[in-house]
Structures are given as structure tokens and as C-alpha cells.
Amino acid sequence: MIGDFITGFSYIPRGLALILRPRLRRYVILPVLINVVLFISAFVLLLERLGGWLDGLLPSSLAWLSWLILPLLFLALSLGVFYTFGLVANLIASPFSALLAEQIELQMGGQPPSAGAGLKQTLRSTAIGVMTQLSALAYQLVRLLPLLLLFLVPVVNVLATSVLIAFSxxxxALGYLSTPMGNHDMSFRAVHETCRGRRALALGLGTGLLLLTWIPLLNLLALPVGTAAATALWTEKLASEHR
Structure with missing residues (x-):
């Protein structure tokens, strides 16, 4: 299990190396621009609202523990804001991410359905990819909202931080793997079942992506790097299970 987790995590630097390849750069430009705009928007929102949010989450009876609780709440709020904007970025950029995933898989020796099949099949695979991302978004929001309610409960909101990190x-992992698997006409249910079967591998990838969103400047590349990493993982570790 630990070996699979490390393997999944190792695909993040692989993804960064992949998007720097000259033949892939033109497929990276639009996802990067979308990611930059949304991450800057998230950062501005966080700076403007952070103080008020933290004051509302910390009751006066626990003010003496502010040195411990406030950093944890800051971490949770930052994660929640960037995570939510990341979901929006994935949805908006899904057609461009699908093209990037297709080209990466081709270069790695895979064969996505739309490759060489004409414009009609390409558009069909792109549409399926968008629907898969919408299903992933709905699945995540249904489970995220109850979790966020825990942050309204004093003391419990501190423990909820670790749960939110694991959940994110x-x-x-589910969201990014939906792109290359969507290119193969797979539904979100198939993505979910695949990740459940290789849970440690998926969590390793997701943990690496989560850390990437916290690293200044590099987080602006999170969308194309995540797409490339997930596509490489799919091509090398998971595709054979669906043949």
C-alpha cells in the first residue's frame, strides 16, 4: 500500500516534465491561462475575506487557544477556497485538458478513441469528458457541503481539517483521472470504481496534487501538471485493467 502511494505521488514531477515537452506546449497554454485567472481570483477572495471568516469560526470561549486553532482554520479555509476554484477550473478547461491528455497518451504509446478518428469522434469524446467532469463535480459537492458544516462546530472544526485534507x-485524484478516462468514453462511476480498487495509488496522486496547489507559482501550473500526471498514471498503471 505504501509503495502504491509513493508511486502515485511520483507522477506529479512526471507530469511537470511532460508539459515541458516542445510538442505539448501549445496544448498547455489555455489550461494555464484559465488556472492563472481562477487562482488569482481565489487568492484575492481569500485575502479580502479571511479575517472575517476566522473570527466567525472561533468562539470567544476558545480565544486563549487561538495560537493553535487559527493556523489550522487558516489551512482549512485556504484549502477550501483553492480547492473549490480548482474544481471550477477543471470544468471550464475540460475540453482543452482532454486534448492535452490525448496528446500525452499518444506520445506514451497509448491510443485514445478519438486519436485519428476525425472531428466527429473528437467532439464526442470531448463531450463525454465534460459530462464526466460534471458528474465528478456533483459527486464532490454533495459530500463536501456536509463536511464544511463541521467547521461551524467549535472544537470539531479543528478535527475536521485533517478529514478535509484527506477528502480533498x-x-x-478522481477529478483529474476523469480526464484521460473520459477520453476512453468511461463514466465517472467507472473512474470511481477504478480508484476504489487502487485506493493507495489514487491517494498518492491526489496528495501530490494537493501539495502542488499550496506551492506559490507552481500552483499556477496545477491544472496541466495534474492532467499530465493523471494521464501518465492511467496509461502506465490503470489502462491495462480495462482491456
């Missing part, structure tokens, strides 16, 4: 890593 899992959801990021």
Missing part, C-alpha cells in the same frame, strides 16, 4: 486528495 481523494477528490483531486
Amino acid at each position: 486528495a481523494w477528490m483531486l
